[in-house]
Amino acid sequence: MSATTTSAPFSRAVVRAMQRLYPKVLADNSWDNTGLLLEAPFKPTARLSNTVLLTIDLTRAVADEAIALNSSIIIAYHPIIFRGLKSLTLANTQQQTLLRLASHGISVYSPHTAVDAAPGGLGDWLADIVTGSVTSPQEEEITSALPTPTPATNPEDPFLDAPKRPTLHHQRSSYRLQKPALSTSPLKHTRRSIKPQSPELETHKGAGMGRVVTFSSPQPLSKLLDLIGRGLNNPKGFAVAIPQTKTISELNISSVGICAGSGASLLADQDVDLWFTGEVSHHEALAAIEQGKAVVSLFHSNSERGFLEDVLRWQLEEVVGEEWGKMREEQRGEEGVEEALEDEEVRIEVSKVDRDPYGIVVLKEE
Incomplete structure (x- = not known):
């Protein structure tokens, strides 16, 4: 029987924190695309740090930043996946960014209008x-x-x-x-x-x-x-x-x-x-x-970017800390995640390269 593939325990704790603060039901789901848009598989042998990177737009420069920070998950306010995809290829720059992040084990969550x-x-x-x-x-x-x-x-x-x-x-x-x-x-x-x-x-x-x-x-x-x-x-x-x-x-x-x-x-x-x-x-x-x-x-x-530093960063420092504590208790004894659960640290970073195109x-x- 093959092992179950799952995302990093810390990334799952961050998703739970975001859904506590900004439930998906608050979004305008008639057109918006919110929630966990990229769930990267957990690699125990290449574990990432307990770092969340906050950004408004997920661009190639922000992906580079997340990789350099060894982040587990990116919270991107704007959804990088907005309409249905028929393929994922390197020819499309946004899809290329998603594929790169997945290869590094970095997940992506987008709350968008739920935050509004x-x-x-x-x-x-x-x-x-x-x-x-x-x-x-x-x-x-x-x-x-x-x-x-x-x-x-x-x-x-x-x-x-x-x-x-x-x-x-x-x-x-x-x-x-x-x-x-x-x-x-x-x-x-x-x-x-x-x-x-x-x-x-x-x-x-x-x-x-x-x-x-x-x-x-x-x-x-x-x-x-x-x-x-x-x-x-x-x-x-x-x-x-x-x-x-x-x-x-x-x-x-x-x-x-x-x-x-x-x-x-x-x-x-x-x-x-x-x-x-x-x-x-x-x-x-x-x-x-x-x-x-x-x-x-x-x-x-x-009209959105300053909110990340003024409000969301501080909210997540508290709520992710709580959810990570719960996750560490729930997963204790699970095979393959022992080392990940030993890390108590939680870091919330705001992108330094994210900016409006204008x-x-x-x-x-x-």
Whole structure:
């Protein structure tokens, strides 16, 4: 009788932790593909470390990083397998990445919209940012090869007349910092889900897709833009659309519709003053400002990436630790896993190479 093939005990503990925090039932399973997408066989003779690598997108560079870290499993927010596959070949770059990871014994789990919908998940993280309910972490000293930007003479004019040269900036892939502390003076507000989870889970009350934040009193758009910038670790810039007859200083915001990623389809029917999302099309933005709304568009994955370091990393350090302790007890005495079960260590790492495909070209004076 052949031996049963299974994944690494630690990887199974991580999957259980993710399903505790973000059950698959919370995902929009009408189109999404969440859960364990690659279950790599456990090799007792080539055991990996108890390391989880968190990323938004699973690219070749992230796979290299996981292999270098000797990770057991990657948590990739976006599913690398989205539609049915008829083959797995090296000719396709994404399939090549999956085959490489499998050959190294590294599994892949993707939670995607389950994270969006969960209470305390991505929707609430973005709501916390726009309401000032969390403070931005203090940055570590990071040496950069990029020159310091020259301040504009008119901060509201993104185009200066002086000769310039382009420099491409990407938002940092992770903060690598301490857990952010709660702010002492968040803006007073109420919040609700746009599309509540039905039926509601007893363990995840208040879950649902999207969020609407309603302020107790109208807030200047300029103040909210400052909160968003600080909450996202001060990116070089992000796109803002406003009605053509208005200026930023004239706009006050009473309500915000929030959706990570590409949010227009969820926000279009909401009676709110501001859309806060990762991506909208040209025509969707035009329709919004014609209705008197403002739009903040961060680039798709930049509306998601900071969540890995701000929230998910800390959640997993606790819950994976608990699940790994349980797994070690359950598997004790099982043949072939003795050495793996001796390792108590749990490491949660956030990818340093993961980034949105788009950066911002900042024009600088010669």
